[in-house]
Amino acid sequence: MKLLVYSAKDFEVPFLINANKNIHTVSYTKDALNAETAIQAVGYKAVSIFSGDDASSVVLEKLSDLGVRYISLRSAGYNNVHLRTAQKYGLKVANVPDYSPYSIAEHAVAQLLALNRKITLADRQVHSYNFLQNNLMGFDLNGKTVGIIGTGRIGSVMAKIMHGFGCRILANDLKPDYRLVPLYDLTYTSVDQICQESDIISLHIPLTQENFYLINKQKLALMKPGVILINTARGALVETKELIAALERNSIGGYCTDVYEKEKGSFFKDNSADGIKDGQLKKLLSFPNVLLTPHQGFITKEALTNIAEITFENLNSWEEGKPCKNELSLETINS
Incomplete structure (x- = not known):
């Protein structure tokens, strides 16, 4: 099968090459999938995309017209894919739910430890040969109440870790x-x-x-007032906008995040020369x-190995006409 990998990062390509095992004919582009770059998929039966790619109705229609039949996500999240349109055009979509x-x-x-114990500030100070301990006070995690919203694969691991710190765990999940x-x-x-009682709140839901x-x-x-909110989801x-207002009022203690609601245009690129235009992100x-970290939570050797292997497992299933266990449809996600 001919596969075009969109948003290919230099650090992930070796993992993808190794997982492919020379089975599929694969091309890589650093370009994100959108209405303009969809044309690059001419001649390809499958594309692989990341969470920052645009798989909206317009883009999916273009991919279908170009002959693309399969979309393999290299992420667990799939909110960037319009599944109803995918089904309409017969496009099969699969994700990597458990990398x-x-x-x-x-x-x-x-992130929690770094923000709470002022690790970034301390590192910056000592690299300027400032070894004073002013403004470096944090708090013990032991005995604190941690609210975990979403106790699936990631949230349950978060609960295990925070329990190990001696925290009281509150949780919420639809199931x-x-x-x-x-x-x-x-x-x-x-x-x-959770919002009322927690000293730390961590989000782990799609x-x-x-x-x-x-x-x-x-x-x-x-x-x-002193709560630390964590968002790696x-x-x-x-x-x-409301988070910024709360930070300005000092009504919450801090915000740790690996994600941002408007990543398109700023994330996944080096903006150090020209800066960014997003005033809200600047604020x-x-x-x-x-x-804030640049959506890097998945960047471990183990995760990248699993992402690559499951990506090609999905493609292999389709190529061989076998059921793909990670295939997404309106029926499966609503069941």
Whole structure:
């Protein structure tokens, strides 16, 4: 099968080459998929895309007209794919649902520790030969209440880690995993109670129409003044405008994030020469109690190996006419 890999990153290409095992004819482009770059897929039966690619109705129609029949995502999230249109044109779509929950959960914890213990500030100071300890105070995680919204693969690992720190765990999920209750002394409750009682809140849910801007003005108003909010899931789970307002009022303690609601145009590229035009993102980055990383939670050797292998497992299933266990459809995601 001829495959075009969009948004190909230099660091992931070796993993993809190794996973392919010379079975498919693969080309790589650093360009993201959009209405203009879709034309590059001429002559390809399949494309592979990342979470920042545009697989909207218009783009999918173009891909179908060009003869593309398969779309293999290199991500768990698929909110960038208009599945209804994919089904309309007979495009088969599959994701990578379980590449490494540890990579994301561990990144969330790393961000929490770095922000809480002022690691970035301390590193910057000592590299300027300033060894004073002013403004470096944090707090113990032991004994704190951690609210975890979403206890699937990633959220359950987050619960395990925070339980290891000696934290009280509150959780919320549409489909609670009650096996976690005795394992981590976890209590399922409402999102509102999580907001009211938690010292730390971590988001681990996919983005849907129902939870768009889950963390909004009302939810932020419920939170403790010193709460640290962590988002390694999807940017639009948090209403950035209201988050900025809360940060300006000092009504929350800090924000750790690996994602942003409007990543297109700023993320996945080097903007150091020309800067960025997104005023809201600039404002967010101006706060000393905001730690933002460039959607890098998945970048571990283990995760990239699994992403590459599952990407080609999906393609192999389609090529061989076998059922693809990771195939997405309106029926499967709503079941």
